[in-house]
Amino acid sequence: EDKVVQSPLSLVVHEGDTVTLNCSYEVTNFRSLLWYKQEKKAPTFLFMLTSSGIEKKSGRLSSILDKKELFSILNITATQTGDSAVYLCAAYRGDDKIIFGKGTRLHILP
Amino acid sequence: NAGVMQNPRHLVRRRGQEARLRCSPMKGHSHVYWYRQLPEEGLKFMVYLQKENIIDESGMPKERFSAEFPKEGPSILRIQQVVRGDSAAYFCASSPDSYYGYTFGSGTRLTVV
Numbered sequence: 301e302d303k304v305v306q307s308p309l310s311l312v313v314h315e316g317d318t319v320t321l322n323c324s325y326e327v328t329n330f331r332s333l334l335w336y337k338q339e340k341k342a343p344t345f346l347f348m349l350t351s352s353g354i355e356k357k358s359g360r361l362s363s364i365l366d367k368k369e370l371f372s373i374l375n376i377t378a379t380q381t382g383d384s385a386v387y388l389c390a391a392y393r394g395d396d397k398i399i400f401g402k403g404t405r406l407h408i409l410p
Numbered sequence: 411n412a413g414v415m416q417n418p419r420h421l422v423r424r425r426g427q428e429a430r431l432r433c434s435p436m437k438g439h440s441h442v443y444w445y446r447q448l449p450e451e452g453l454k455f456m457v458y459l460q461k462e463n464i465i466d467e468s469g470m471p472k473e474r475f476s477a478e479f480p481k482e483g484p485s486i487l488r489i490q491q492v493v494r495g496d497s498a499a500y501f502c503a504s505s506p507d508s509y510y511g512y513t514f515g516s517g518t519r520l521t522v523v
Contacts, residue, residue, distance in 0.1 A: 343443075344455065400514065 302327045304391050306401035313379060314409050321374040321404045323389030333365050333372045336388040338403070343388055346374070376406075384408045414439075414504050414515035415484075422521045423492045431487040431518045435504030439513070441465075442485040444477060445501040447517075456500075459485060492522045 304325045313319055325333065332350040336343035347356045349365035349372060356363050360379075365372045376383055386403040393399065415434040423429050435442050444456040458466040459479035470477065474492075479485040489496055503514045 302391070302393070302399045304389055304399050304401035306387075306389050306404050308404060309402065310405040310407070312407045312409060315379055315381060317379050317408075318375065318377045319379060319406065321376075321387050321389075321406070322371065323373070323401055324371040325389075325391045325399070326370060327391040327393060327399055329394040330367075330391055331394045332392045334390040334392055335363055335372070335374050336390065338386045338388055339384075346387075348392075379408045381408045381410050414502060414513050416500075416502050416515035416518050418518060419516065420519050420521070422523060424523055425493055426491050429489040429492050429496070429520055429522075431489075431500050431502075431520070432484040433487070433502030433504075433515055434484040435502075436506075436513055439504035439506050441505045442479050443503045443505075444485070444487050445503065447499045447501060456487070489520075492520070494522050496520060497522045 304323065304327070307322045311319060323333070332348050334348050335346040337346055346358065346361060347363045349356060349363060352365055352367035360377045361374065363372060363374045372389065374387060384407050386405050388403045389401040391399045414436050417432050421429055421431070433442060440460055442459045446454050446456055455469040457464060457470050457477045459477060461479055462481050464477065474490045476488045477485065485502065487500060497520055499517045499519045501514055501517045505513065
């Protein structure tokens with residue numbers, strides 16, 4: 301059975317800290333790995349990773365995929381209170397089905 | 411619990427026709443989201459609805475696209491006068507609240523010929 305497992309499930313850090321969120325997957329017909337940030341409404345897209353070992357960056361956020369070990373990490377440096385959210389990892393299959401992890405709930409203390 | 415049901419799975423329309431995509435949320439879920447995925451791109455948010463209300467439609471094109479989630483029945487994403495650029499996979503997701511428990515449907519692949 302396909303699965304996407306995120307860890308930790310929740311995380312509390314202080315502003316300015318760096319955090320690493322983990323995502324492992326076991327998915328048939330894997331195509332790409334997606335990261336989303338979800339606050340009060342629908343998730344917003346962060347990254348799509350298709351190739352192994354190539355880091356994607358957007359401001360203080362970065363992510364990388366390891367297709368051999370079947371995992372991805374999402375890094376956030378110099379965290380801010382606005383980074384508080386649920387971060388969702390998802391595996392996109394070749395048949396267009398998306399398997400989501402349960403998310404990591406990140407809370408940044410001022 | 412059958413999960414989020416989308417139909418049809420595949421839809422082919424000629425340019426200028428209307429496309430109607432349906433989404434039945436999971437039992438107990440009152441929040442519905444529609445996303446569009448273009449080739450080689452991530453999911454792009456389109457609209458967020460609750461029963462009889464549009465909460466956020468900031469991702470919807472200003473023309474030809476509309477969405478509803480009536481009191482009874484599925485959520486409908488409607489595309490009028492389709493063009494080739496509308497060809498994409500359209501995903502619906504539902505959640506019991508706006509923050510967690512987010513579940514996607516299998517999507518509808520729209521092809522405009």
